[in-house]
Amino acid sequence: MINIFEVNETNNMIEHECLDVRTITIGINLLDCVRFDVKSTCDAIYEKITRIAKDLVSTGNEIGKEYGVPIVNKRISVTPIALVGSSICKTTEDFVEIAKTLNRAAIQVGVNFIGGYSALCSKGMTKSDELLIRSIPQALAQTEYVCSSVNVGSTKTGMNMDAIRLLGTIVKETAELTKEQDSLGCAKLVVFCNAPDDNPFMAGAFHGVTEADAIINVGVSGPGVVKAALTQCRGANFEVLCETIKKTAFKITRVGQLVAQEASRRLGIPFGIIDLSLAPTPAVGDSVAEILEEIGLEKVGAPGTTAALALLNDQVKKGGVMASSYVGGLSGAFIPVSEDHGMIEAAQCGALTLEKLEAMTCVCSVGLDMIAIPGDTTAATISGIIADEAAIGMVNQKTTAVRIIPVVGKGVGDTVEFGGLLGYAPVMPVNQYSCEKFISREGRIPAPIHSFKN
Amino acid sequence: MKKAIITVVGKDTVGIIARVCSYLAENTVNILDISQTIVDGYFNMMMIVDISASEKKISTMVTELEGVGNDLGVVIHMQLEEIFTKMHRI
Numbered sequence: 001m002i003n004i005f006e007v008n009e010t011n012n013m014i015e016h017e018c019l020d021v022r023t024i025t026i027g028i029n030l031l032d033c034v035r036f037d038v039k040s041t042c043d044a045i046y047e048k049i050t051r052i053a054k055d056l057v058s059t060g061n062e063i064g065k066e067y068g069v070p071i072v073n074k075r076i077s078v079t080p081i082a083l084v085g086s087s088i089c090k091t092t093e094d095f096v097e098i099a100k101t102l103n104r105a106a107i108q109v110g111v112n113f114i115g116g117y118s119a120l121c122s123k124g125m126t127k128s129d130e131l132l133i134r135s136i137p138q139a140l141a142q143t144e145y146v147c148s149s150v151n152v153g154s155t156k157t158g159m160n161m162d163a164i165r166l167l168g169t170i171v172k173e174t175a176e177l178t179k180e181q182d183s184l185g186c187a188k189l190v191v192f193c194n195a196p197d198d199n200p201f202m203a204g205a206f207h208g209v210t211e212a213d214a215i216i217n218v219g220v221s222g223p224g225v226v227k228a229a230l231t232q233c234r235g236a237n238f239e240v241l242c243e244t245i246k247k248t249a250f251k252i253t254r255v256g257q258l259v260a261q262e263a264s265r266r267l268g269i270p271f272g273i274i275d276l277s278l279a280p281t282p283a284v285g286d287s288v289a290e291i292l293e294e295i296g297l298e299k300v301g302a303p304g305t306t307a308a309l310a311l312l313n314d315q316v317k318k319g320g321v322m323a324s325s326y327v328g329g330l331s332g333a334f335i336p337v338s339e340d341h342g343m344i345e346a347a348q349c350g351a352l353t354l355e356k357l358e359a360m361t362c363v364c365s366v367g368l369d370m371i372a373i374p375g376d377t378t379a380a381t382i383s384g385i386i387a388d389e390a391a392i393g394m395v396n397q398k399t400t401a402v403r404i405i406p407v408v409g410k411g412v413g414d415t416v417e418f419g420g421l422l423g424y425a426p427v428m429p430v431n432q433y434s435c436e437k438f439i440s441r442e443g444r445i446p447a448p449i450h451s452f453k454n
Numbered sequence: 455m456k457k458a459i460i461t462v463v464g465k466d467t468v469g470i471i472a473r474v475c476s477y478l479a480e481n482t483v484n485i486l487d488i489s490q491t492i493v494d495g496y497f498n499m500m501m502i503v504d505i506s507a508s509e510k511k512i513s514t515m516v517t518e519l520e521g522v523g524n525d526l527g528v529v530i531h532m533q534l535e536e537i538f539t540k541m542h543r544i
Contacts, residue, residue, distance in 0.1 A: 002535065004489050004500040006542040007459055011531065065513040068533035254540040 010251075014069055018224035018286040019252065021259045022279045023073040024060050025200035026053050026269060027207035027215045030079040030116075034087060038094045042101040045084070049076060049105035049114075052214050052269070057110040059266050063259055071259060072221075073421075076106065077205035078116035086128035092135035099139035099146050106145040113188075115205035117148040120195070123157040123444065125166075133163065136170050140185035141177035147203035153193035153390040155397045158447040164390065165439050167191050168383030172406060175375065179408035182416045186405040187338075187370060191386050193393030193400050198273050199329040204401055215272035216264045217329060220256030221279040222248075224286045226316075230294040241295065242315045249276070249319030257324045275329030276320035277365060278312075280340040282423035288312075288333050289342025300342060301352030309333060310363035330399055332365025338418055338425035339370050348426045354385075355431075362392050367400040372416045372425040375408040382406065384435035395448050456506040457486070457535040460519065464528025466497040474501070474530065477522055481515060482507040497528065502535070 013019035033044035057074045064071040078084075081098055089095045099117055106114040117139055119129040136148050150167060153159035171186055178185035190204040197208020200217035207215070229248040233240050256274045264271035280288045289300040295308045313333045321327050335357065337343045346352035354371065361367045367389045373382075386402045393400030407416050410427050417424045460478075462470060471488075478485060478501075487502040505512065516532050523530030 001487065001502065002459065002538045002542065004491065004498065007461055007500050007538055008498070010538055010541055011461060062513055065516055066534050067537040068516075068531050069537060251541045255537060258536055258540045 011068070013222070013225045017222070017228045018281070018283060019222045019255070020070040020072050021218060021256055022221035023075050023200050023219040024056065024071060024259065024263050025075040025077055025205055025217045025219070026056055026267075027077045027198065027211055027217060027272065028052050028079070029207055029211065029213045030084045031209070034084060036088070038088050038097050041084070041088050042097055045098065046101050046105050049078070049102070050108050053109045053111065055267060059263060063262050063266070067258070069255055069259070073112055075111050075200070075202060075205065076109070076114045077200070077207045078102065078114065079207050079209065080116060080118040080120055082119035082126070082129045082132040083209065085132065086126065089128065089131060092131055092138065095132050095135035096138050096142060099135070099143050102146050103143035112145065113147050113202040114145050115147040115149065115202050116207055117146050118150060118206040120151045121160050121163045122151050122154040122193070123160060125160065125163055130166070133166055133170055136189060137173035137177045137185065140174050140188050147188045147205065149190040149192055149195065149204045149206060151192045151195040152386065153394050155194060155394050155451045156447055159193070159387065159390050159394055159445040161387065161439075161444050162442060164383050164386050167386060168379035168439065171382050171404065172379045175406045175408050182410070182418060183375070183405050183407045184418055187403065187418055187422050189403065191402045193390035194398060196329055196399055200275050201277065201279065201330060203403065211272070212270060214269045216260060216267065216269050217272040217275065218256050218260035218263070219275040219277060219279060219329065220252055222252040223278045223280050223288045223291055225252055226278065227285070227287070227291045227294050230291060238311075242311065245312060245315035246319035249316040250323045253320040253323035271326070273326045273328030274320070274324040276317055276324070276327055276331040277329070278316055278333045280334060280336065281421055282339055282341055282344070284341050287340045287342040288335055289340050289346060293342060299349065299351035300346040301356045305356065306359050306363055309335070309360050313364040330365040334366050334369065335360055335364060336370035337428070338372065338416070338423040339421060340423070344423065344425060347428055354428055358388060358392070361389060361400055362396060365399050367393070368402045368404055370422065370425065371404045372407050372410070372427045373404055373430050374411045374427055375406050376411070377406045377430050378434075378436070380434065380436040380439045381430060383439045385430075387439070455504050458503050458505050458512070458532050459535050459538060460501040460503060460530065460532045462497065462499040462523070462528050462530050464497055464523070464526070466492060466495065467526065470497060470526055470528060471499065473522055473526060474519070477519065478503060481510055
């Protein structure tokens with residue numbers, strides 16, 4: 001039987017160490033919503049989303065209350081809109097209409113983000129993919145809750161450099177169109193390599209075409225719990241360190257698994273996966289950087305950071321995999337700058353640079369995330385940053401992503417305020433040498449040799 | 455049987471257990487186990503209860519017990535048992 005110490009341990013995690021379930025995300029297939037024109041397709045999309053997800057928020061809140069664990073976000077991901085709109089959208093404005101419909105549906109059901117305004121073009125762009133990508137700046141400027149992502153490469157297909165070149169200008173345009181809000185639009189746009197079909201986390205969530213009609217994916221969290229556990233083993237050897245992380249990750253993930261199963265049962269939607277990512281928030285004590293510092297770094301970015309992160313990421317997975325029946329999504333430590341108190345501090349004091357962040361992304365999921373860069377950074381340089389990150393993903397057979405914000409009118413030394421979970425960030429310097437000639441080459445980079453496994 | 459865990463944490467005072475137990479009795483919640491300690495002058499109690507006979511929604515009881523806690527100046531939580539068994543038992 002459960003004893004008082006175990007109960008207190010769990011409740012202490014919730015009350016003092018920021019343990020929560022970060023998101024319940026319903027993935028919804030929209031391919032069956034395609035009609036003969038944009039208007040009727042939008043109506044069908046709105047109807048399906050508001051029907052399937054109508055009880056998501058109330059059910060999430062109820063589960064949270066009954067188990068006494070906060071469920072922070074309830075979200076929706078949909079089939080990549082480039083596929084949904086391929087036969088009916090003839091202009092970028094047509095795609096923006098769908099974005100507005102998604103936004104209305106999000107407001108109606110009360111979710112705080114809806115993802116899937118996406119194109120999958122890791123090898124080539126269809127006309128529809130290109131139109132959707134070109135519509136992203138307007139779509140993100142005219143909606144509040146819609147999130148966009150583009151997959152530009154994979155280990156099996158190589159990298160689509162035409163899409164990467166285009167996205168450099170799209171990121172710039174998105175920044176320009178949302179400059180009144182510190183270029184916030186870019187915080188809702190992720191460029192992926194090896195994008196997963198079942199990611200529950202925004203801004204990169206979409207409902208892949210390999211998925212069922214509707215599915216529930218859950219993202220757990222708890223950097224604060226891991227950090228608190230590690231304060232108990234200062235100075236201990238690596239074996240003790242790793243065991244502690246693993247056990248803690250197991251406990252955190254079990255809560256996610258329980259919530260996922262309950263949500264699935266109550267909503268009558270099958271359970272998909274648990275995403276094991278440690279997801280920070282800007283709150284003190286809810287930081288991945290603080291874990292790395294607890295492991296023994298003076299500041300994140302110091303030599304040893306990559307090794308410490310590799311260790312952390314691996315142990316979280318080893319603990320989490322046993323706790324859940326299905327693991328998927330991104331499942332790695334997130335290292336967003338603006339959303340992590342410790343990362344912000346490290347960037348502000350100069351300990352953490354863009355280059356070190358890039359190295360860190362070789363050993364954990366996601367990539368260059370929520371990084372503010374000077375507004376005068378060129379489109380080619382942004383494409384270069386995307387290409388570097390995609391190459392890391394492609395060669396290492398892992399997901400990588402870029403979510404950078406070239407903040408219009410701001411330069412190195414300024415601070416940008418995004419608000420809420422998106423946090424704030426110092427504008428970080430970018431290497432000033434040009435990659436213009438490299439990026440202007442057309443075509444794609446072939447798949448790496450080790451992708452030929454058949 | 456549907457089990458929940460009730461925890462009461464706060465400054466020790468007269469009648470905490472009495473108030474909680476009478477609330478549970480009114481709502482046909484059966485107490486299966488009680489353990490209690492005082493840590494640094496703070497009252498720390500855990501109850502394992504069976505709520506399957508109660509007609510109230512769990513979330514309603516959670517809110518009402520919070521209210522009882524506020525009256526007594528202590529913090530009272532009621533949570534379904536699975537969150538603890540899942541976390542602490544393989």
